[in-house]
Amino acid sequence: DLFGEGGLCAEQLFRGPDLRAFLGLPIPAIRLEHCGCSAVILSPVESAGPLDYHLEEALREDRTRLRIFGKPEAHVGRRMGVALCYDDPGADMDALRDKTKRLAKTVLGTDPYAKF
Secondary structure: OOOOOOOOOOOHHHOHHHHHHOOOOOOOOOOOOOOOEEEEEEEEEOOOOOOOOOOHHHHHOEEEEEEOOOOOOEOOEEEEEEEEEEEEEOOOOHHHHHHHHHHHHHOOOOOOOOOO
16 A cells, blocks of 8 residues: 555655646646746865855845755765755846856855866
């Protein structure tokens, strides 16, 4: 039994419209409320302790979110978090991507597209 004791619950299997479709429930109109971009925050160093995150500088920007994963140790090139930026529908996506990459780089000083 997939949903029984020790099994997965429906919420773990499906999100949003997928759960509604699975259950045969109506799916309301899906609207684009904003556009967004993400860029990975990579560790520039090996460390067994906390890193020096520059969160305040990155969070000064409007319409910006940071997700720091809280990993207990860092390795060069390890994903330590993600920068998320959003704007209104129809916004300049190239500018939004550039902003997101710039903010991701601000947090730990590494290019989100660096090859290690």
